[in-house]
Structure formats: structure tokens, C-alpha cells
Amino acid sequence: MKGKKRGKKVMLIVVSGIAGLVAVVFAALLLISGVFTQQRYLQPWKPGYSAKMADPRLQLTAHGLLAASGHNMQPWRIKLDPNNDMVFSLYADSSRVSPAVDPDARQFMVSQGTFLEYIRIAGAELGYDAAIKLFPEGEYEESRLAGSMDSKPVARITLTKISAAAGPLYPYLFQPDTNRGGYKPDPLTDSQVQELKGINKDSDMTIEVFQDAGNMQKLADYANQAAKVEAGVDRVMEETAQIFRANEREKNKYRYGFSVEGQGTSGLMRHVLQGAVTLLPSLNKGQAASDQLIQSTEASVDKTPAYALIVSGDNSRTSQVRSGMLYSRLILTAHRLGLAMQPLSQAIEEYPEMNGIYSDIHRSYAPGGGTIQMLVRLGTPLNEVPLSMRRDVQELIISN
Numbered sequence: 001m002k003g004k005k006r007g008k009k010v011m012l013i014v015v016s017g018i019a020g021l022v023a024v025v026f027a028a029l030l031l032i033s034g035v036f037t038q039q040r041y042l043q044p045w046k047p048g049y050s051a052k053m054a055d056p057r058l059q060l061t062a063h064g065l066l067a068a069s070g071h072n073m074q075p076w077r078i079k080l081d082p083n084n085d086m087v088f089s090l091y092a093d094s095s096r097v098s099p100a101v102d103p104d105a106r107q108f109m110v111s112q113g114t115f116l117e118y119i120r121i122a123g124a125e126l127g128y129d130a131a132i133k134l135f136p137e138g139e140y141e142e143s144r145l146a147g148s149m150d151s152k153p154v155a156r157i158t159l160t161k162i163s164a165a166a167g168p169l170y171p172y173l174f175q176p177d178t179n180r181g182g183y184k185p186d187p188l189t190d191s192q193v194q195e196l197k198g199i200n201k202d203s204d205m206t207i208e209v210f211q212d213a214g215n216m217q218k219l220a221d222y223a224n225q226a227a228k229v230e231a232g233v234d235r236v237m238e239e240t241a242q243i244f245r246a247n248e249r250e251k252n253k254y255r256y257g258f259s260v261e262g263q264g265t266s267g268l269m270r271h272v273l274q275g276a277v278t279l280l281p282s283l284n285k286g287q288a289a290s291d292q293l294i295q296s297t298e299a300s301v302d303k304t305p306a307y308a309l310i311v312s313g314d315n316s317r318t319s320q321v322r323s324g325m326l327y328s329r330l331i332l333t334a335h336r337l338g339l340a341m342q343p344l345s346q347a348i349e350e351y352p353e354m355n356g357i358y359s360d361i362h363r364s365y366a367p368g369g370g371t372i373q374m375l376v377r378l379g380t381p382l383n384e385v386p387l388s389m390r391r392d393v394q395e396l397i398i399s400n
């Protein structure tokens, strides 16, 4: 009897010891993650953020920077016209290219367009028509691309006062664009498909939506094969790892790139994971990162009822930017219809190891010599996702 009692006591001590240890580890992970740190990197998402600025050009820029960008690089710089307070220019920030994954800076230019469309939609809401002139000083000289990006604007934006009108897409600017989680199996309705395809008014571009079994299988295979190829290219994986922000301090410091929220992790679990990757960076690098890319692509492809493609007739810098504008409209309209999206860009990337898949997917889906500018999965999301980091608007301004 005595022995039984003692056994119970020892058991109790062991269990409470383990529970205490778990609690200490848990608390340590939260502290390492920065659980009490203010999330400055989320300020631009706050509804009152843009209204704090007196200059309408900055108000609109504060909306533009909420747009999607490849690798969340937010590669935007703006120059305010010193002589006309209704004019400003967008420059591509050449220091933010991702040469390994995007050697032709195509996704980078698509990301200029996403920003411009957000500006246009916010302008209408705030009472400004934003006339956007692309490459007002001509397209880039490709032989000296970085210098050209620094000296030639992507767009000149001229504002004209109009009466403010609540637009159907404006509220969706404040939602995360990218949902990497699972989607319901339900196909899109005919009217949803028509509405999404109808966004495009440009005869040189197409939006295609696929949800038949044959194309679903083919596109899923491309996405999975391309993820496997990318997972095996060390320099691309390393480039991505470089912009991973492990904890709240890093997120506040950089305010661009990736973080654990990107995989849909939120709440206390976010801090546990952040604490763990801060202590053990290898959890998110090398083989672990490669496995994660392959597995997450397989998981998301499995829970995908439809794909969409944006294809442009040519691959000029102008078409790339216009594709980005179209992508922003597509995603905002998808949100309005209760749908979510995730680009799956690997198969359409231009680095040498991807050449075979790039050619195959173009032969199948852009047979007339066009360029697939965006390949996305879409459907009704199973879960909402957290907001991702954004820089402060002041950081984008080029001083005159």
C-alpha cells in the first residue's frame, strides 16, 4: 500500500516536472520569438494609416504597397514631382531583384504592375483619377538593366480630382492576397469563371481558368515537378532563405521577405515556431526547406479545384507590368467572389534548371508564342490567412 502511494507521489513529481519544463520551454520560445514586441511591420494595413498623410500621392502609395510582390520584396520607389503636387513616378528598386529565382526580372516587373493597380483603385475611392503612363521615358536598355531601372520610371502617375466613389474592390485591398492553405473541392460556378475572365479588356492578354480533370492533372503535375526542381537548386533556395525573417525583431527590422505567417501560421503557434527557427535556423534551411517546398506544393495542389493563367502576347517590359495590373484586379475580384488565390510560379521561372518545364508548359498553354506571366491556383479557402509584412511608406520615397 505504502509502495503504491510512494509510486504515485514519484509519478506526480515526474509529471509536474515535465509540465514545468514544457512551460519553461514554451515561455522561452515565446520570448525568443518576441511575443511582447509591437508589430510595426503590420502598421500599413491599419485603415487609418494612409489618412495620416497630407499628400494624396503618399496616401495612394500607402495603398500601393499593400499589393502582392514576388518574394514579398516590395520593389517600389516613388519620386514626387517637385513642380506639380498631383504628379509622381514609380521606379523599380533595382536593389530588390532576386537574380537566382527571377534572372530576367520578369516577376519583378509584374510586381510593378500589382502596385500600380492598387494605386488606381485607391485613387478612385479617395477622389482621384490616377492616369498611369507606362515607361514615359521609354523601356529599359536591357544591356544595362539595373542602371536603366534607376534612371527610367516604370510609370508616371498624374492625379486629377474627381468625386470620390466607393468602388467594389477597394475593401479587398486590405486583405492578404496570397492564401497558401487548402481550398474546398467545389468547382467555380460558370458566373464566377465568366466574371474573372471578363476582367481582362486587353486584346493582347488572356485570363484562362481551368477546372476540368485533364488540365487539373496536367497543371498539378507541372507545379509538383517544378517544386522538385526548385528544391534541388541550392542558389535559389539560399536566396529565399536569405529573406526569411525568423522572429518579430527581424520582421520589424526588414519589413519585407517571408515569415512563418506565409504558411498560414498564426496566434501562439506563430511564436512557438518563430522561437524554434530562431534557435535552430537549420529548421528552415537546406534539406528542411527543400522538403517543405515539395510537401507544401503537393498539399496545396491536392486541395485545389481550379487554376488560372495570365498569358501575354509578348514578353515586353510593358506587358509584364500590365500583367501585374491584371493580376491585382484578378485577385481583388476573386476576393469579392469569396475566392482565394496562390501563385505557383516555379514552372514559369527562367533559370536554366527550369528550362525544360518552362518550355513544356508554354507549349501546352501559350502555344501561339505568348508568355505565361502568372500561374495561380484558386478556390474557396478553408481558412483565412494572416497579413504579411509591409514597409513604411516613407522608405519608398526617393529624395529629390
Ligand SMILES: Cc1cc2nc3c(=O)[nH]c(=O)nc-3n(C[C@H](O)[C@H](O)[C@H](O)COP(=O)(O)O)c2cc1C
Pocket: 066, 067, 068, 069, 070, 071, 072, 107, 108, 110, 111, 114, 176, 177, 178, 179, 180, 257, 342, 343, 344, 345, 346, 388
Ligand atoms: C509575380 C509574383 C509571383 C509570385 N509567386 C509566388 C509563388 O510562386 N508562390 C507563392 O506562394 N506566392 C507567390 N507570390 C505571392 C507573394 O509571395 C506574396 O504576394 C507576398 O509574399 C506578399 O504576401 P500577400 O500577397 O499575402 O500580401 C507571387 C506574387 C507575385 C506578384
